[in-house]
Amino acid sequence: MSTAAAPVTKPTLLPCGQSALLVELGTIAAVLAADGAVRRAVEGASPGSPWAEVVDVVPAAQTLLVTLRATSALSPLRRTLGDLLVGLDVTQNLVSDDQVVQIAVHYDGPDLTDVARLCGLRTAEVVTLHTAAPWRVAFGGFAPGFAYLTGGDARLEVARRPEPRTTVPAGAVGLAGSFSGIYPRPSPGGWQLIGTTEATLWDVDRDPPALLRPGWSVQFVDAGAT
């Protein structure tokens, strides 16, 4: 259920084209520690340093992507990033606060029966487990307003669909691996869809535009049939 028990691996720098590096860190805790360290380095960068060339820092489940403006900064970044990661303290935990967002879900997704079959559960049990306890927002990515939710019941772990759908509707609630998530708007996607919500996950005219923020909790509520 928690990734805390996973072994701490030595950070590995993987090639990612001519102007990016992908750092393999192994655990969410290590990713968020590295993310914080890289962001601090970027904010305090002096001109001419490879940190000054960083465009994006993208945390994910086990990796941190660092992209650059100029290909010429790639070799210096590899050295500087390597040095930074050697001294990384991965034991610092995720920041969390008490904000809980309730999201009502109609559990009528096209993959609900597949998920039940793959997990060895009845569909009613999938719903019960999904709504049993709050999930936590770990990080964003994939699409504006999309949040990777962790901390769910281990019995809901399920592989993505073998072939992603070209269009998944807005409000679709899905499972993939140990994560749950909600599609903020129609987009391609490979998650197993178990339900639908009317909540607005992303709105550029709202401040802040995203409904969910890292550190917050999400409590799903069964809203019955549509």
Place this chain on the structure above:
Amino acid sequence: MSGALTVARTGFPVLVQDLGRPGLAAIGVGASGAADRGALTFGSRLLANPETTAGLEITLGGFEATIAGTQTLALTGAVAPATLDGRPVPFAAPFTARHGQRLVLGVPALGLRTYLSVRGGITVDPVLGSRSTDVLSGVGPPPLTTGSTVPVGDPACTGFPCLDVAPVSPPPAMLTLGVDLGPRHDWFDDPLSLARRLWTVSSQSNRVGIRLEGQPLTRSSACLGRELPSEGVVLGAVQVPSSGLPVVFLADHPVTGGYPVIGVVRSTDLDRAAQARPGQTVRFHIHESR
């Protein structure tokens, strides 16, 4: 505002595009921007617009617009026949349109995306620092359809380049894309087979990515059925879903993805990739890493 363009007819929706909004990936907002950045900035240079000026990205032609105010325009990218009130206008060269005139753009014989630039730029309200429409995230101005009107700004400066026409080479029939392997090439049985096979651009391609058809790539035995935790992906990433058929990520690609990326297309080849048409043949050339 010193004028406007009104879409009188279009096939595919027309998109306002500039150079996008880089730097927001951590909150799930991709860079977006013109799919063929070179073509858009070429149009800006022809009209002495700043490089960040927004123009219109027109997919597969079939476009008509009426012009309000006297405007200086330029067409770049996929070459298509174009007329102004029935008279031919040049490609990759500035031309003037008077108030009320109608610009008609035919279908390009080669390539996919034509850019219409106007001196002063398209000045719709920017969203999160850019006027680009991101079709994946929905960030940016809505796509333009028949009847849509967009404002044109005042020229940024009084200077004007003395350029009558600039040579443009047509896109090649066989598109070759340079690739650097990684980060997940070791998930594949034979990553070099990416470069040994010929691929066909699928009609399901869009600004998110070029979907390719061909003989599927196979995973290494150690990675069969394995799930990749979602991770950040870059422009030009060649992602391979479980089907084994690669997708080359373009301007509106997702910020993260959950399928292995076998390699990344070199940035110098991405503009040409963005002009690939459904049915066109693509091959990859793998650059040896040191």
